[in-house]
Amino acid sequence: MDLRQLKYFLTIAEEGQITSAARKLQMAQPPLSQQLKQLEEELGVQLVQRGPRSIRLTDAGVMLRDRARQILELADRTARELGEHVKGMTGTLSIGTVSSSGSALFQDRLSEFHRAYEGVKFDIHEGNTFKILDLLNRGIVEIGIIRTPFHASSLECRYAESEPMIAVMTRELAFAESRSSIEFGELKDRPLIIYRRFEQLITDACLENGFEPDIFCMNDDARTTLTWAGSGLGIGIVPRSAFGLVSRDNLLYKVINSDSLRTRIAAVRMKGRFSSALADHFFERFGE
Structure with a gap:
């Protein structure tokens, strides 16, 4: 039993005639009669008593008519509410x-x-x-x-x-180009350009690796870090997904292998x- 069958049955119940119901539904009478028969067989009950010119609902038919009205009204209201909900997201x-x-x-x-x-x-x-x-x-x-x-x-x-931090640099300051990543200790004695937000995170990681960071430039924007790194003034440290914030053909990056330096x-x-x-x-x- 689906909503389409319930709609067919309710139209028959309200019209009192299969011919009139078929006309209202804009379909032929034989397919509508077949749908009614299939519904009765599926439910295992007789829903209508057929007369020469009209039909009369059985007790089971009256019960299904009332339920069908409720179900179809609920389905229609739900569809409207969902449509209004989406349209209302303005x-x-x-x-x-x-x-x-x-x-x-x-x-x-x-x-x-x-x-x-x-x-x-x-x-x-x-x-x-x-x-x-x-x-x-x-x-x-x-x-x-x-x-x-x-x-x-x-x-x-x-x-x-989660994503790793990367070391961003010009080719002149680069590590071996064949490598896609570096160990954190390789940043020792390198001039670092860092976003102030990550100062403590980077300093702690340096100390864990036995050296103090050589911070050449501290700033408040990842784009500034990338711009300064693109000028060849030092090695910038930014999250990997931030690399594309500034278009610089001369920049390349290496992923920093460090579990503690992720964001x-x-x-x-x-x-x-x-x-x-x-x-x-x-x-x-x-x-x-």
């Missing part, structure tokens, strides 16, 4: 992002969300992690896109997959705070 979603999230990884999630909710527009605020968390706290943005590590005690978090993009929002349906849907779709 408006502007405010998101705060750090520069290193402007990668293919984040763009893929934005594109996926846009395909699902084409009426949604975006208001993007950029800054470092501290600024994004401040914007969240003040309610200026509903969702923050930041990178680990960060203090998560007051936040709900949805994480993307993840995360979508975050404040715990216990009301959020819009847009923010709820984006947040739920972000994680792994």
Whole structure:
């Protein structure tokens, strides 16, 4: 028994004639009669008593007529509500992002969300992690896109997959080009260009490997790290997915083999705070 059969039966019950029901359904009478017969056989009950000019519902037919009305009304209402729900996903979603999230990884999630909710527009605020968390706290943005590590005690978090950090450099400063990765200890005595957000993470990793970092430049933006590295002034350290933020033909990178030097993009929002349906849907779709 499916919705189509229930619709056929309810039309017959309401019209009181198979001929009239077939006309209303814009179908031939024999197929409609066959559908009624199949429904009775499937349910194992007689639903109508057939007369020369009309039909009369049996007790089972009356019961199914009432149920069919409820089922079809519920199905119709559900379809309308789902359609209205999707159409209702309009408006502007405010998101705060750090520069290193402007990668293919984040763009893929934005594109996926846009395909699902084409009426949604975006208001993007950029800054470092501290600024994004401040914007969240003040309610200026509903969702923050930041990178680990960060203090998560007051936040709900949805994480993307983990990725390694990379050493970015010009060919003049490069390690052997045939290698796609380097060991962390090979960064010893190399001038490093780092994003301030990762200062503690990188310093700790250096100390674990028995040396202090030679930090040539500290800055507040992954794009600045890449730009300075592209000028041949030192070796930049950024997340792998941030490499494409600046177009530099003379740059190449090596993955740094270090379990402690990995990072993840995360979508975050404040715990216990009301959020819009847009923010709820984006947040739920972000994680792994």
